[in-house]
Amino acid sequence: MEGVDHLAHERNKSEFDVDAMKIVWAGSPHAFVVSDRISKLVASDPGFRKDNRSTLSRKELFKNTLRKAAYAWKTIIDLHLSEEEAAKLRFYVDEPAFTDVHWGMFIPAIKGQGTEEQQQKWLPLAYKMQIIGCYAQTELGHGSNVQGLETTATFDPQTDEFIIHSPTLTSSKWWPGGLGKVATHAIAYALLIVGGREQGVHGFIVQLRSLEDHSPLPGMTVGDIGMKFGNGAYNAMDNGVLRFDHVRIPRNQMLMRVSQVTCEGKYKQSDVPRQLVYGAMLYVRQTIVADASCALSRAVCIATRYSAVRRQFGSQNGGPETQVIDYKTQQSRLFPLLASAYAFRFVGEWLKWLYADVTQRLQANDFSTLPEAHACTAGLKSLTTTATADGIEECRKLCGGHGYLCSSGLPELFAVYVPACTYEGENTVLLLQVARFLMKTVSQLGSSKKPVGTIAYMTRVEHLMQCRCGVQRGFAELSADLVEAAVAHCQLLVVSKFIEKLQQEIPGKGVKQQLEVLCNIYALFLLHKHQGDFLSTGCITPKHAALANDELRSLYSQVRPNAIALVDAFNYTDHYLGSILGCYDGNVYPKLYEAAWKDPLNESVVPDGYHQYIRPLLKQEIRTARL
Ligand SMILES: CC/C=C\C/C=C\C/C=C\C/C=C\CC/C=C/C(=O)SCCNC(=O)CCNC(=O)[C@H](O)C(C)(C)COP(=O)(O)OP(=O)(O)OC[C@H]1O[C@@H](n2cnc3c(N)ncnc32)[C@H](O)[C@@H]1OP(=O)(O)O
Numbered sequence: 057m058e059g060v061d062h063l064a065h066e067r068n069k070s071e072f073d074v075d076a077m078k079i080v081w082a083g084s085p086h087a088f089v090v091s092d093r094i095s096k097l098v099a100s101d102p103g104f105r106k107d108n109r110s111t112l113s114r115k116e117l118f119k120n121t122l123r124k125a126a127y128a129w130k131t132i133i134d135l136h137l138s139e140e141e142a143a144k145l146r147f148y149v150d151e152p153a154f155t156d157v158h159w160g161m162f163i164p165a166i167k168g169q170g171t172e173e174q175q176q177k178w179l180p181l182a183y184k185m186q187i188i189g190c191y192a193q194t195e196l197g198h199g200s201n202v203q204g205l206e207t208t209a210t211f212d213p214q215t216d217e218f219i220i221h222s223p224t225l226t227s228s229k230w231w232p233g234g235l236g237k238v239a240t241h242a243i244a245y246a247l248l249i250v251g252g253r254e255q256g257v258h259g260f261i262v263q264l265r266s267l268e269d270h271s272p273l274p275g276m277t278v279g280d281i282g283m284k285f286g287n288g289a290y291n292a293m294d295n296g297v298l299r300f301d302h303v304r305i306p307r308n309q310m311l312m313r314v315s316q317v318t319c320e321g322k323y324k325q326s327d328v329p330r331q332l333v334y335g336a337m338l339y340v341r342q343t344i345v346a347d348a349s350c351a352l353s354r355a356v357c358i359a360t361r362y363s364a365v366r367r368q369f370g371s372q373n374g375g376p377e378t379q380v381i382d383y384k385t386q387q388s389r390l391f392p393l394l395a396s397a398y399a400f401r402f403v404g405e406w407l408k409w410l411y412a413d414v415t416q417r418l419q420a421n422d423f424s425t426l427p428e429a430h431a432c433t434a435g436l437k438s439l440t441t442t443a444t445a446d447g448i449e450e451c452r453k454l455c456g457g458h459g460y461l462c463s464s465g466l467p468e469l470f471a472v473y474v475p476a477c478t479y480e481g482e483n484t485v486l487l488l489q490v491a492r493f494l495m496k497t498v499s500q501l502g503s504s505k506k507p508v509g510t511i512a513y514m515t516r517v518e519h520l521m522q523c524r525c526g527v528q529r530g531f532a533e534l535s536a537d538l539v540e541a542a543v544a545h546c547q548l549l550v551v552s553k554f555i556e557k558l559q560q561e562i563p564g565k566g567v568k569q570q571l572e573v574l575c576n577i578y579a580l581f582l583l584h585k586h587q588g589d590f591l592s593t594g595c596i597t598p599k600h601a602a603l604a605n606d607e608l609r610s611l612y613s614q615v616r617p618n619a620i621a622l623v624d625a626f627n628y629t630d631h632y633l634g635s636i637l638g639c640y641d642g643n644v645y646p647k648l649y650e651a652a653w654k655d656p657l658n659e660s661v662v663p664d665g666y667h668q669y670i671r672p673l674l675k676q677e678i679r680t681a682r683l
């Protein structure tokens with residue numbers, strides 16, 4: 057039944073102003089208007105179609121991605137879109153591509169680590185896409201251990217150049233997105249050697265390919281690293297391999313904000329801390345946290361709408377069966393994820409603020425908040441991506457069998473999303489960074505250096521002052537426990553930022569009340585899940601644990617009538633969701649049925665291969681047939 061809203065009865069039940077919630081979700085009325093306009097623009101343009109993605113071969117998929125990226129760029133130019141609108145357009149096009157790394161890493165690395173002069177030279181070219189950049193840090197042998205990178209950049213004072221070289225197989229650059237087939241330039245990270253002395257890892261701008269015919273420049277061996285997890289999905293991205301054979305670049309292509317090499321071959325360090333070499337990672341981790349709420353909310357939107365459409369069991373006197381969303385078990389799996397999507401949205405907003413604040417301070421040579429910013433970006437990146445990847449998979453299961461179909465949108469969403477747990481810092485490795493920061497704070501508790509900001513609470517935890525570790529090799533030996541402490545610290549951050557959000561004025565009928573319910577679900581669900589830890593440390597009593605569980609059930613009942621409206625507030629178009637199960641009108645079954653017939657296997661009634669393989673089998677001719 058075309059045009060009928062099968063979820064209208066659900067939408068009529070809602071107890072709050074959905075339009076006002078859309079603005080809260082978007083961040084501001086302006087952000088909502090931009091997001092709404094651009095998402096509809098992308099959805100209505102056949103040039104951005106994506107429903108056939110899972111049936112394309114790797115080569116077709118990749119070429120189609122190139123076409124879309126070029127078409128997106130043309131749209132941006134033709135419509136004179138602002139930077140903000142252009143970023144939204146790329147977001148709603150929803151295809152992993154070299155452009156993510158060009159805009160998300162190459163440009164930020166030059167901005168953060170380049171001198172004024174370098175920025176003036178390279179940024180205009182990059183902004184106009186006259187050059188396309190990638191971020192070549194990871195190597196075949198080392199990813200997490202950045203100090204272990206083997207690529208060398210040796211200064212040659214005779215020619216005023218660096219010689220970039222890959223001395224071993226394991227020093228081959230391996231993984232950088234966009235490197236394989238597209239990028240013309242890279243920020244390549246290499247061990248700097250000046251006057252025979254090693255000076256640690258630094259970033260260099262290296263041209264990879266000719267701007268005339270795209271052939272690799274002399275001394276470069278470059279290609280794609282091969283198929284990745286999931287058909288379609290992240291295979292639209294050309295993650296690459298690169299070897300340097302004594303490639304020479306001018307001295308002024310070393311990113312020199314943090315440290316410099318003079319033409320005489322002197323190595324000089326500015327007053328800024330060395331850690332700023334890692335600055336691009338700080339930036340991207342912050343954007344990944346914001347992105348987690350998008351990916352999780354998308355999966356939750358699909359699972360919630362479908363749970364309201366799907367009915368199983370419970371028919372009374374021939375009446376309709378029960379909507380699966382009404383089962384308490386379904387609610388106890390789904391609603392904490394709905395609450396998490398909102399929680400991650402708000403902590404992402406806060407992290408964006410924190411990043412802007414630290415950037416401003418760094419510009420004024422105030423480096424005091426850098427360790428905290430590093431711990432927050434690393435920890436929240438780890439926490440939100442792990443929870444989102446797990447959450448997407450849970451949403452697939454919440455959709456039963458149909459969740460496994462590509463047309464549900466969930467398998468591809470999972471395949472595209474799950475590497476976020478690894479890239480930009482493997483999640484456990486990042487939690488160890490948070491643990492290191494926490495232990496450093498604990499060790500300073502008795503001193504005059506008082507913890508502030510996100511660790512201010514530590515002064516209130518009396519017993520931390522008495523913490524002494526009797527275990528040999530302290531940190532390494534206890535690292536599994538310390539990782540758990542780091543997760544708990546990050547969860548505290550998420551909960552406290554949700555509570556802070558609720559302390560702000562939030563307009564719109566019933567909006568604040570809904571958010572309070574979600575915040576309580578988020579916090580109590582954590583308490584319920586980790587009640588063993590809370591009980592064993594005496595933080596709660598068994599009675600508290602039971603009360604929390606009772607309260608959770610009551611909160612789920614309060615969410616139930618508002619569930620569809622709470623996911624409508626994400627304001628996702630059917631194009632962006634890319635899911636038959638999650639379509640706005642809930643008209644799932646006819647769409648699933650129709651889509652099945654479009655599969656290439658159904659192009660002929662009798663399949664290719666019948667005469668060769670099926671018929672001989674049926675006719676018992678298999679032993680004589682040539683297979
Ligand atoms: C489809 C895409 C969808 C969504 C994405 C949305 C937007 C994103 C846009 C684009 C991205 C798109 C695709 C992703 C592409 C992926 C790219 C990459 O993966 S790039 C490679 C990333 N690599 C890593 O993250 C490596 C991880 N390793 C490290 O960060 C470090 O090596 C590590 C910190 C683990 C260890 O460093 P090391 O110096 O060896 O050790 P140490 O622990 O001694 O640290 C020294 C000192 O420095 C402090 N510190 C470490 N890192 C930072 C930092 N980033 N900032 C500030 N400070 C830092 C550390 O705390 C320590 O300080 P103290 O001595 O304790 O004071």
Ligand SMILES: Cc1cc2nc3c(=O)[nH]c(=O)nc-3n(C[C@H](O)[C@H](O)[C@H](O)COP(=O)(O)OP(=O)(O)OC[C@H]3O[C@@H](n4cnc5c(N)ncnc54)[C@H](O)[C@@H]3O)c2cc1C
Pocket residue numbers: 157191192193194197198199200201230231232233290295475478479480481482483484485488
């Ligand atoms: C899709 C994708 C895109 C990528 N894009 C880029 C890119 O554009 N540019 C780029 O430079 N890189 C890129 N990467 C590489 C990525 O950044 C690294 O893979 C990532 O940082 C993890 O490093 P690794 O592979 O060395 O993992 P490893 O460090 O080898 O991890 C293996 C295991 O060892 C554990 N481990 C490692 N160190 C420790 C430790 N100290 N203590 C305890 N456990 C430890 C980890 O927890 C993990 O379980 C990309 C990767 C992927 C998957």
